[in-house]
Amino acid sequence: MSNNFEAIIRGIRKSFNTKEFIPLHVPQFWGKEKENLLDTIDSTFVSSVGAFVNKVEEQMTDLTKTAKAAAVVNGTAGLQVSLRIAGVNPGDEVLTQALTFVATANSIAYNHASPVFIDVDKDTMGLSPIALKNFLEEFGDLREEGCFNKKTNKRIAACMPMHTFGFMCRIDEIVAICDDWEIPVVEDAAEALGSSYKGISAGKFGQTGVFSFNGNKIITAGGGGVIVSREPEFAEKAKYLTTTAKVPHKWEYVHQEMGYNFRMPNLNAALLSAQLDNFDHYKSSKAELYLEYKALFEGSNVELVSIPKDTNWNYWLMSACFEDKKERDVFLEKSNESGIMTRPIWQLMYRLPMYENCQKDEQLNAEFLEQRIVNMPSSARK
Ligand SMILES: Cc1ncc(COP(=O)(O)O)c(C=O)c1O
Structure with missing residues (x-):
């Protein structure tokens, strides 16, 4: 399993073509x-x-x-x-x-x-x-x-x-x-x-x-x-x-x-x-990155989250879905240790003290995703 993660980490580094720290998402200034x-x-x-x-x-x-x-x-x-x-x-x-x-x-x-x-x-x-x-x-x-x-x-x-x-x-x-x-x-x-x-x-x-x-x-x-x-x-x-x-x-x-x-x-x-x-330039640059990630994840047993039906996506923040929380945590550890910023999806709002007493329904999907989703570096590249 960890070999698999190492190939993903190498692939992300290759996409950003740097030995430096790779942040999650940074602004780029290409115009006026x-x-x-x-x-x-x-x-x-x-x-x-x-x-x-x-x-x-x-x-x-x-x-x-x-x-x-x-x-x-x-x-x-x-x-x-x-x-x-x-x-x-x-x-x-x-x-x-x-x-x-x-x-x-x-x-x-x-x-x-x-x-x-x-x-x-x-x-x-x-x-x-x-x-x-x-x-x-x-x-x-x-x-x-x-x-x-x-x-x-x-x-x-x-x-x-x-x-x-x-x-x-x-x-x-x-x-x-x-x-x-x-x-x-x-x-x-x-x-x-x-x-x-x-x-x-x-x-x-x-x-x-x-x-x-x-x-x-x-x-x-x-x-x-x-x-x-x-x-x-x-x-x-x-x-x-x-x-x-x-x-x-x-x-x-x-x-x-x-x-x-x-x-x-x-x-x-x-x-x-x-x-x-x-704007179009940023969007198309990020679309290219998504295609690179798609090819990278295809050979792994980690799922790159794919674009839902009927959405024309802006490619803002790319994410992967892991088998379970344990696998997710290993990847978070390994990627951040090697200077690639990755981040789990947010904690559900009712876990926060100020919203813990709010009414909620069953939350089956939210809890499934909370345990498994990780955001990948997604900045536009020139
Ligand atoms: C889902 C969502 N809602 C609201 C906001 C708030 O936007 P801002 O940071 O501009 O106040 C953000 C981002 O920061 C967000 O991601």
């Missing part, structure tokens, strides 16, 4: 990043308004074919505001997956609501429509004021599926089920820029969709996020709330509700705009 950054300094528009903020919002509506976008300070803030726009109030519940990065659950808690964890599908690693339907049939109670949870008597105010590693969950089925139960959907598309499902972009299925441009994502703003929507009113509301809910006026400060200062600075938008210009 420096030029754009210098432009913002020369213009003095380094803060929260500026031409690059507007440009990024246009680039994002073009890329996702949505109606409108609002650039924000990071993906987490984008999710928090999207849930508020969806009508999540203190004391409500939001259906989501336990197999996710902690920001998904935190964005629910920031609205003083509680996450309820629904299982994922094994192939997409995203929220399972079957598990969602089963949960709602058992616990859902559709009343005049919305959908309520029979067990807790709390309102189920939203559903937030996540597109794991850029794979698309069965989002059309999820939206259809949520429509039946009058539950708005917010897509956590933080990892899925450039992915689509049955030809439709991530972020376009829900009421809003939120992308992250953290340094580890397919492209970066340094730090940043963008909220998109196919309905202009939701993105406009996002812009308003993230701009301190300021009512436009030439000189007066007018605020009619509590907003946030969650705007993306023009400096970050300058960097992101250059990255967006080269």
